[in-house]
Amino acid sequence: MARHYRAAGWRVYACHRQASAELERIADDNLSLHALDVAEPEQMARLADSLSGLPLDVLFNNAGVYGPSVDGFGSLDAEGLLDTLRVNTVAPLLLAQALLPNLHAGALKTIATLTSRMGSIGDNGSGGHYPYRASKAGLNAALRSLSIDLRPHDIKVLILHPGWVRTDMGGAHGTLSVEQSAAQLFRHVASAQMRDSGRFIDIDGSKLPW
Ligand SMILES: NC(=O)c1ccc[n+]([C@@H]2O[C@H](COP(=O)([O-])OP(=O)(O)OC[C@H]3O[C@@H](n4cnc5c(N)ncnc54)[C@H](OP(=O)(O)O)[C@@H]3O)[C@@H](O)[C@H]2O)c1
Structure with a gap:
């Protein structure tokens, strides 16, 4: 990106x-x-201080973790679940809060966040993946609220599934290269209108079920 x-x-x-x-x-x-380690709120505060007074057009939240490799029911542990929530759910929200003054001052006023189709409750037909699914479903819920709260300030909140991408997380069998996904995400952000704010959008632009 x-x-x-x-x-x-x-x-x-x-x-x-x-x-x-x-x-x-x-x-x-x-x-x-x-x-910036997004799991460390003091580092976020330090970043916000260092960017103080600078207008930001787009905050792009990309950082994410899959969570513990052993994540089946019966093998869950509190730390694994909480660490995943801290990075995937809590951090994008706190970062948006920390950088809100910069976004107010920017021209495009856009918060773009990578979520995952695996966070869709409606699309979950196969179960499992507790930490990751729960963290992205929670992220989606939080971003939907944020889109409503920031609408009066003309700030768009984009909730984007990047496709299945060949990264460390996506593995070698993903259907999209990083280049293909990034190019499409860039186009979505560039063309987004206020009506796209608070929608859960697939990489092809279609709406995903919550
Ligand atoms: N790949 C897919 O198919 C796919 C599908 C749906 C959604 N997504 C989402 O897309 C986003 C990018 O995923 P990816 O496929 O590129 O995953 P990835 O290959 O595992 O890369 C994750 C990135 O997040 C960073 N990160 C993780 N924890 C962090 C922390 N505490 N502070 C700062 N940075 C941190 C990592 O930094 P380090 O290099 O320091 O580890 C790395 O750059 C994630 O939000 C993921 O959930 C990916």
């Missing part, structure tokens, strides 16, 4: 726990790197 925004001429503030070699390679005067 950072590469796409940079290529389109945007000023990018890229957050990372540990910058990848590629992110470091593309960093320049218009793509700055900012340390």
Whole structure:
């Protein structure tokens, strides 16, 4: 996503726990790197301080975890569940709260968040995946509320499923490359209207069931 925004001429503030070699390679005067573990609220506060007064057009929430690899009923543990919720559900909401003044000052006023179809309750026909499914369903509920609360301020809240993507999380059998998914996500964000705010949208633009 950072590469796409940079290529389109945007000023990018890229957050990372540990910058990848590629992110470091593309960093320049218009793509700055900012340390942020989204599970650490004090780091969020520090980021918000360092960006204080800067208008932001789009907050793009990408960070996510699948959660513990052993996640079947009978093997669940509180820490695994809570760590997954902290990153997938709590962090995007707190980050939006921390950077709200920047979004108010921006022109496009957009919060775009990667959720997952696996968080759809209506689409869940196969069960399992408790931490991940619950964390993304919770995220969807929170973002829907946020879309309603921020509508009077003209801030759009986009709830986006990126498709099944060949990343570390998606694995080698995903149907989309990172490039394909990122290009489509970039187009969704660029063309989003207020009527798209608070909808749960698939990568092809269709509406997903909650
Ligand atoms: N791939 C898919 O098919 C798919 C499908 C549906 C939804 N999604 C969603 O798309 C988003 C991106 O997933 P992905 O496939 O790219 O997963 P990934 O390959 O596992 O990458 C996850 C990214 O999130 C970052 N991250 C995790 N915990 C973090 C934390 N506490 N603080 C800061 N960054 C953190 C990771 O940083 P590090 O490099 O430091 O670990 C990594 O850059 C996630 O929200 C995921 O749920 C993916």
